Amino acid sequence: xxxHLKYTKTHEWLRLxxxxxxVGITDHAQKEISDVVYVELPKLxxxxxxxxxxxxVESVKSAFSIYxxxxxxxxxxxxxxxxxxxxxxxxPYKEGWIFAIKPSDPSQAAGLMDHPQYESWVKGEKx
Amino acid sequence: MPEASAPxxxxxxxxxxxxxxxxxxxxxxxxxxxxxGWELPLYYSSILKEHEAVRxxxxxxxxxxxxxxxxxxxxxxxxxxxxxxxDLNLLSAGRACYSPMLTxxxxxxDEMILYRLAVDRIRLVVNAANGDKxxxxxxxxxxxxxxxxxxxxxxxxxxxQGPKAMETARRVSPDPxxxxxxxxxxxxxxxxxxxxxxxxxxxxxxxxxxxxxxxxLEAVWKTLLAQGADFGxxxxxxxxxxxxxxxxxxxxxxxxxxxxxxxxEAGLEWTVAWEKGPFTGREALEKQRNEGVRxxxxxxxxxxxxxxxxxxxxxxxxxxxxxxxxxxLLGERAIGLGFVEPSAASPGTALEVEIHGRRxxxxxxxxxxxxxxx
Numbered sequence: 001x002x003x004h005l006k007y008t009k010t011h012e013w014l015r016l017x018x019x020x021x022x023v024g025i026t027d028h029a030q031k032e033i034s035d036v037v038y039v040e041l042p043k044l045x046x047x048x049x050x051x052x053x054x055x056x057v058e059s060v061k062s063a064f065s066i067y068x069x070x071x072x073x074x075x076x077x078x079x080x081x082x083x084x085x086x087x088x089x090x091x092p093y094k095e096g097w098i099f100a101i102k103p104s105d106p107s108q109a110a111g112l113m114d115h116p117q118y119e120s121w122v123k124g125e126k127x
Numbered sequence: 128m129p130e131a132s133a134p135x136x137x138x139x140x141x142x143x144x145x146x147x148x149x150x151x152x153x154x155x156x157x158x159x160x161x162x163x164g165w166e167l168p169l170y171y172s173s174i175l176k177e178h179e180a181v182r183x184x185x186x187x188x189x190x191x192x193x194x195x196x197x198x199x200x201x202x203x204x205x206x207x208x209x210x211x212x213x214d215l216n217l218l219s220a221g222r223a224c225y226s227p228m229l230t231x232x233x234x235x236x237d238e239m240i241l242y243r244l245a246v247d248r249i250r251l252v253v254n255a256a257n258g259d260k261x262x263x264x265x266x267x268x269x270x271x272x273x274x275x276x277x278x279x280x281x282x283x284x285x286x287x288q289g290p291k292a293m294e295t296a297r298r299v300s301p302d303p304x305x306x307x308x309x310x311x312x313x314x315x316x317x318x319x320x321x322x323x324x325x326x327x328x329x330x331x332x333x334x335x336x337x338x339x340x341x342x343x344l345e346a347v348w349k350t351l352l353a354q355g356a357d358f359g360x361x362x363x364x365x366x367x368x369x370x371x372x373x374x375x376x377x378x379x380x381x382x383x384x385x386x387x388x389x390x391x392e393a394g395l396e397w398t399v400a401w402e403k404g405p406f407t408g409r410e411a412l413e414k415q416r417n418e419g420v421r422x423x424x425x426x427x428x429x430x431x432x433x434x435x436x437x438x439x440x441x442x443x444x445x446x447x448x449x450x451x452x453x454x455x456l457l458g459e460r461a462i463g464l465g466f467v468e469p470s471a472a473s474p475g476t477a478l479e480v481e482i483h484g485r486r487x488x489x490x491x492x493x494x495x496x497x498x499x500x501x
Contacts, residue, residue: 034158035173037456038434040483056483058434060174060455061366063483082432 007118014069024097033059036088041077070108076100146191147344163255165192174366185291186363191283194258196251200273203247214400218243223310229408233389242312254380283344288334291358298354318350331375376495383452393424422466426494431487435463435480442479443471462496
């Protein structure tokens with residue numbers, strides 16, 4: 001299910017479909033953050049550039065920045081997270097998606113990691 | 128996934144210390160984290176679940192990072208008396224008290240619990256990060272025959288806290304641990320050996336703290352976990368220790384109290400025994416009392432969405448009045464402590480807390496945020 005996604009070094013995933021890119025955090029990231037209690041969503045229509053902070057995921061202990069994996073306009077945000085932030089832990093790739101971007105330059109996604117590359121990045125980061 | 132608003136942590140050049148339970152924590156799948164020079168469990172299952180376990184059942188904490196220093200010898204109490212703000216003449220043998228220790232400038236050098244184990248024997252349990260400082264201070268001020276011993280390597284602390292703590296304790300000792308009064312300490316048989324047991328804690332719940340020699344720490348830890356199983360005992364990490372103490376309105380050294388804080392600013396006036404006579408820092412405190420404090424540690428609750436964190440600016444009437452020192456979100460309730468100007472510190476005062484560039488409405492509330500039902 002996660003094989004066709006693109007990944008960033010900052011542990012976001014990106015699903016590209018129909019000119020729109022959905023963004024969330026990886027299973028590895030949700031485990032690291034643990035107990036998500038609040039998600040600060042971006043405003044609809046906001047323009048973000050690649051690597052810009054677009055959302056904040058907060059656990060009991062700390063706040064974690066979520067960066068836009070590609071630049072573009074925020075076209076959807078997951079309002080359900082307001083009532084159910086724990087969806088980020090429970091279902092990081094489905095119910096726990098955070099926002100969707102209409103990419104301004106679809107080629108940016110090509111520079112992101114694929115699943116095996118991300119897996120080895122995570123392994124390397126632990127050392 | 129860098130932390131967006133965590134306080135900066137200075138790179139620690141010395142390796143982190145580990146408690147004798149390090150392997151036991153790893154075996155329980157603890158997520159470890161640095162704190163005060165120690166590598167300690169942040170959580171085992173989840174901070175929220177552990178918080179809930181202590182509020183509704185019972186939790187066991189390894190707080191062996193706390194530093195044990197012991198002051199002994201004829202006249203120990205009277206030599207300590209001018210070094211702390213509480214009146215130790217009121218501390219009879221077997222009693223404990225919480226007290227700041229001040230610098231001559233009236234700033235909190237450390238805050239600690241003093242346990243009078245015997246007439247001339249006082250155990251000081253101090254913050255991990257301040258152990259060296261307190262030891263130096265004591266060494267410089269105590270005179271023979273009074274001596275200070277450093278027990279930091281040899282004694283660990285286990286805290287058993289929660290509504291089922293006393294029932295759990297009953298199973299690990301033939302002695303009546305439930306008969307130990309609040310803020311008192313007794314030697315009791317625990318898991319077959321004499322052990323100092325105190326009715327103290329840092330969670331806002333009833334409970335006990337066990338002072339255990341390092342070689343026996345794991346045996347006592349395992350006994351408590353096994354005997355508490357029927358009551359739903361959980362091992363509790365530092366994450367929940369922090370949310371529990373915050374909810375109980377207890378300040379944390381290093382987070383809420385910095386080296387410039389005085390007890391009058393920190394809401395610790397109740398620990399200052401003005402009638403006791405001279406003590407280090409007294410003149411500076413009197414001056415501050417007469418002139419009035421410029422800032423006051425204050426509890427607040429958000430009415431908008433967000434989580435206040437250490438360092439978030441606080442506004443009152445559109446002007447910056449201070450900064451958040453601790454904050455968290457518990458259920459629907461976002462609470463925090465922060466320093467604000469005295470004019471903004473009365474309960475009910477409308478504040479705003481700036482979180483990720485957004486000003487979120489808040490109001491001053493009376494501490495503690497949580498009080499246990501007796």
